[in-house]
Amino acid sequence: MSNPPLIFIDGDQGTTGLLIHERLRDRKDLRILTLPAAERKDAQRRAEAINSADIALLCLPDAAAREAVALIENPRVRVIDASSAHRTSPGWVYGFPEMTPEQPQAIANAHRISNPGCYPTGAIALLRPLVQAGLVPADYPLSIHAVSGYSGGGRPQVEQYEGPEAASAAPFVLYGLGLQHKHPPEMQLHAGLTQRPIFLPAYGAFRQGIVLSIALQTRLLPAGSSLESLRAALQRHYAGARHVKVLDAEQSAATAQLDPTRHNGSNDMTLGVFGNPAEGHILLCAVFDNLGKGASGAAVQNLDLLLAAA
Numbered sequence: 437m438s439n440p441p442l443i444f445i446d447g448d449q450g451t452t453g454l455l456i457h458e459r460l461r462d463r464k465d466l467r468i469l470t471l472p473a474a475e476r477k478d479a480q481r482r483a484e485a486i487n488s489a490d491i492a493l494l495c496l497p498d499a500a501a502r503e504a505v506a507l508i509e510n511p512r513v514r515v516i517d518a519s520s521a522h523r524t525s526p527g528w529v530y531g532f533p534e535m536t537p538e539q540p541q542a543i544a545n546a547h548r549i550s551n552p553g554c555y556p557t558g559a560i561a562l563l564r565p566l567v568q569a570g571l572v573p574a575d576y577p578l579s580i581h582a583v584s585g586y587s588g589g590g591r592p593q594v595e596q597y598e599g600p601e602a603a604s605a606a607p608f609v610l611y612g613l614g615l616q617h618k619h620p621p622e623m624q625l626h627a628g629l630t631q632r633p634i635f636l637p638a639y640g641a642f643r644q645g646i647v648l649s650i651a652l653q654t655r656l657l658p659a660g661s662s663l664e665s666l667r668a669a670l671q672r673h674y675a676g677a678r679h680v681k682v683l684d685a686e687q688s689a690a691t692a693q694l695d696p697t698r699h700n701g702s703n704d705m706t707l708g709v710f711g712n713p714a715e716g717h718i719l720l721c722a723v724f725d726n727l728g729k730g731a732s733g734a735a736v737q738n739l740d741l742l743l744a745a746a
């Protein structure tokens with residue numbers, strides 16, 4: 437019998453890499469290749485590790501992820517990149533299995549998979565099915581708001597909130613005020629939008645979890661778009677999805693459904709459609725773990741698609 441596939445996690449001491457390692461640690465259907473601490477940033481040793489692996493999971497800053505891909509010489513190596521380096525790059529398959537019915541197979545067949553960004557995961561989950569169904573116009577002037585746990589900023593930000601200076605860490609920070617965050621191009625491409633959305637991120641003094649919201653006005657939507665029809669379209673799209681649930685009308689009354697931390701440690705995501713029909717105001721919301729469905733959970737979900745197809 438041949439050996440189980442060899443998995444190399446490049447960046448396994450970072451926030452995302454550690455959690456992927458934790459999720460895979462007890463698996464018997466794969467082997468994990470780990471570099472000693474002193475060698476984890478040694479380009480030569482990383483090159484050897486990547487080229488000897490069946491699947492390389494990149495949990496690195498963008499520049500290091502590009503460098504890791506450039507180190508690959510073995511054409512059999514398959515890559516799942518958690519960074520934002522390749523999310524809009526031609527030749528890379530977008531690692532969001534629930535995005536379209538074809539996506540799981542596209543991921544399973546791919547050699548280069550780019551995981552969605554944490555915030556884009558929620559925005560695309562809400563928008564793409566609605567744009568595709570013709571319920572939200574592709575050129576709708578969108579503003580996307582989100583609040584994340586501080587771990588979204590990686591190790592340096594975790595240290596700010598959990599290290600010796602924790603007492604002086606801000607309780608809430610609205611950032612990206614130049615509206616130049618790296619995520620709008622990714623959201624635009626994969627949600628099928630013709631205009632760049634405005635994106636307003638924030639983070640709070642909690643470790644992990646995201647609540648993302650998008651307000652819509654029915655007067656700017658096609659006839660037939662309503663709170664109910666949008667909710668029904670999302671329910672139809674995610675009917676068979678194991679990790680994505682859409683709140684029904686009754687569940688939507690409980691604000692606890694939008695607690696950003698409710699899915700921490702899992703790969704689940706809750707979507708909701710709220711609003712004031714009399715005024716024609718609709719609110720789309722997504723709740724998920726930035727380190728789960730937004731990062732390590734999504735990476736393991738994609739890894740499992742590759743392993744199942746091998």
Ligand SMILES: NC(=O)C1=CN([C@@H]2O[C@H](COP(=O)(O)OP(=O)(O)OC[C@H]3O[C@@H](n4cnc5c(N)ncnc54)[C@H](OP(=O)(O)O)[C@@H]3O)[C@@H](O)[C@H]2O)C=CC1
Binds near residue numbers: 448450494495496554
């Ligand atoms: N945190 C989040 O919510 C999410 C993160 N991501 C993406 O995942 C990637 C990793 O993020 P995150 O885990 O948060 O970041 P961290 O900063 O927590 O971890 C990055 C890791 O990469 C290591 N590293 C940096 N440069 C190199 C190099 N040249 N060679 C080898 N290792 C290197 C770092 O080591 P050291 O600390 O010693 O420098 C660190 O261990 C990023 O691209 C991010 O965009 C994706 C979705 C969500």
Ligand SMILES: CC(=O)N[C@@H](CCC(=O)OP(=O)(O)O)C(=O)O
Binds near residue numbers: 519553555587589590
């Ligand atoms: C709270 C916080 O700082 N969040 C990060 C987003 C996480 C990230 O950089 O990673 P992905 O693009 O891979 O999701 C930010 O806004 O830059």
